[in-house]
Amino acid sequence: MRALTYHGTHDVRVDTVPDPQIVNPRDAVIEVTATAICGSDLHLYDGVIPGVMRGDILGHEFMGRVVETGRESTLKKGQRVVVPFTISCGKCFHCMKQQYSACDNSNPAEKQDLTEPLYGEALSGLFGYSQLTGGYPGGQAEYVRVPFSDVGPIVIPDGPSDEEVLFLSDILPTGWMAAENCDIEEGDTVAVWGCGPVGLFAVQSALLMGAHQVIAIDHYPNRLDLARKLGAKVIDYRRTHVLEAVREMTGGIGPDAVIDAVGMESHGFQPDNAMDTVKQKIGIGADRGHVLREAIMAVRKGGRVSMPGVYGGFLDKFPTGAFMEKGLQWRTGQTHVQKYTHDLLRRIQEGEIDTTFLISHRLPLEEAPRGYRNFHSNQDEWTKVVLTPGS
């Protein structure tokens, strides 16, 4: 089959690789009909997540048709399914608590050696997201082997198009969980750093959950415009002092909740960010935490910090003092996708949520490297890339 594989920093290629097979009883094999490039893939592309190997198939946002089923799979050949990027067994302590991205049983035992020293515990397996999360071949391919296919994939009834449901695999639940982690109350202001797909879905979700006001922060005019169209107030951080602006836009109180939808590769020329960039380049496992620091300074006393943005290593100059003295709460994690898919599918079907407004480019899988290049370096226009195999 054809698949997008990693060859090094800023070097991804579409190669011919062996087709996947059923390996375990609960597996299914999916023929991919649509897949997307995620901001998380850019962390791999930039080489700032450890444990990606040459030849690894990337991609964790995908959907398609079931073509093969293992003897314990509950799927049927021909069904159209969206596959969560988190691989979860559905039986362990964490899965029972709906903490699917903490699943104990999906990250192969021998791969956990990498994660345990780094994080204390291994996480669930994820598709196409480095050896740290199991080394599972990803979804930017013609076919994918889907473990625990009786738990993860959601069957899509006739009606919605692929594009309308594809983002159930990751960014829609991610934006939703980011807003849920804000515990929004009446009159609340939520400030969102980053107007990429995750930030945009967080804006939409926070408004649906009843936020009085959502402030979206970025520097790309087109992305800010998408946030504005959803109903957010926007701040262009190149033009405006973010800390002063959010305080002045909240009656001097500060936002009740803040969302870091940027993660470990914050842009900008702030001194802390410049130092972090150097450390990241020389590869000492350092994260770039400018947005997180700014969000913690901006949030009101006793407020909530929600962090869907991905971090992989260590952060210094973390404002521990501000965090403690202001009495903040912090919630984060890889999204527990399976917890949200059914509810969000219903909201899509009822027209409550718009999922296609952020798609800017549709490419055949063969052109995926061009998609990566532009989603990485031409972010203002390239807001979300959908790839279709076999076209």
Next chain:
Amino acid sequence: MNKHETGRHRGLGGRDLALILGTGLLAAGAVTFWHHSRQPRPPVPPDSAPGRTSRQGRYGDYAVSGRSVTINRPRGEVYAFWRDFSNLSRFMSNVAAVKTEGDLTTWTIAAPAGRTVTVRTRIVSERENEEIVWRSVEGSDIDTEGKVSFRDAPGGRGTEVEAVIAYVPPVGRLGQMIAKLFGREPRIQGRHELKRLKMLMETGEVATSRNRVTD
């Protein structure tokens, strides 16, 4: 002072090992470490941590390692699965075969270059649904003993399985080969095995990222 004796199951190592394993096989009663050392130490009571997490790595000739895992299945089921030793090769990757005759078990362990190591053990005590203790017998390639215990986990979380293995790292050519097999990272090995056991019991399969049966 018999500190430097190396005889099997004798000396300081043996007694401390018994404490660690809690088998009570080798030591009469609860003897504490500092009673044996030359310098009297202040009588600080031991803490609540399992002995194998002690900063002291060796117990006489014995290297000890162990690990706990909580399995979301009833105790009787987990015990029965383990007690059927033919199941063990399903989650112990080095174990090629397990043969049981009476209370004697022969483990065939795959080693590099097509060689095998044979370990013969006898169950020295067992309590149904609670624990199994075994020790190597004459003719075993490795001098080892171990214990696995099963307890109800709190809050309906299933069963806590705790496995502790002690062995004398052998010397010579065979020793080097065995050290390669287990000696380097027995902790990691043990963790892999218990995690695979958990996967099997909870999900019915062992997770793998292989994309093809033959990979």
